[in-house]
Amino acid sequence: MTVKITIFGASGRMGTAIANVAEGDEAVAVVSAGADVLIDFSAPAGLTAHLDAAVAARTPIVIGTTGLTADHQAAIDAAAKSVAVLQAANMSLGVNILAHLVRETAVRLGPEWDIEIVEMHHRHKADAPSGTGLLLGRAVAEGRHVSLDDVSDRNRDGMTGPRTEGHIGFAVMRGGSVAGDHQVVFAGEGERIELGHRAESRVIFAQGAVKAAIWLAGKPAGRYTMDDVLGLA
Known part of the structure; x- marks a missing residue:
């Protein structure tokens, strides 16, 4: 099964790297609508709106955006009651x-x-x-x-x-x-x-994000980390 992903911040450095990795991976496809998983590598200012979009669409979301405040973390906690949320400061x-x-x-x-x-x-x-x-x-x-x-x-x-x-x-x-x-x-x-x-390259973060998205697809609501993806939790 191909996992469809939508990337918030797709035109940024990390968004572009994720799109490039996805293009060479038959297990995923980048789409603009109807995603199985959302990926947010944008900026802290946009996180709340992206969480709202994930909750409204009942779609899991991978968050790699850093520089988040306590209010952002509270918003992630709230969203995780409705959808699967995987947050990692580093996707490598x-x-x-x-x-x-x-x-x-x-x-x-x-x-x-x-x-x-x-x-x-x-x-x-x-x-x-x-x-x-x-x-x-x-x-x-x-x-x-x-x-x-x-x-x-x-x-x-x-x-x-x-x-x-x-x-x-x-x-x-x-x-x-x-x-x-x-x-x-x-x-x-x-x-x-x-x-x-x-x-040595931003590609490693993109590869980790894609792996996380594939793993998160179909997961029940809750908070997840890369430890879960790697079987370390």
Whole structure:
């Protein structure tokens, strides 16, 4: 069966990449109406309208838009009561496997291990830390059973004093055409573990989005993640 998808933000960088991937995949077809699954890679400002459209049409929706607020998350929760919603800060299969490994590592290492998240994206990236950086931060926080908001260090400048035990540090770089580099560093006394991922092309995000759409087609109402797609949930 061919899964029909409609892409919100189809003229953007990610929308174009998804359309190109779909064109070479016989399992999916891009349509302007009558979709089996909607894919939103537009902008935060359009998310509420797209969720309303999904609910009105009783059509599952994949959300890859980042930079969302608490109000956006509440709107997603509300929509998920009526339709299947899969939200991911990063659709790359590799990044989601990385988040799983990071969570498992955080479970097994105590607070004496310092954790830093380093990321770099292209110069046009608007949000910082990126959605992927926060995804990895939440994976660490979940592994340690803490709230990321309570232990996140994002603005270091000047005489900040010694590092606070148990906190998660973020370092953000922007420049050039980098699709996305992420590294999670677990630093202990005398040893260091580094888990990372480098995106060499935007195509990997598009491939993940298409895979997610195929998986989501026909699913009952509820909230889903890429962990569900990968069988990690």
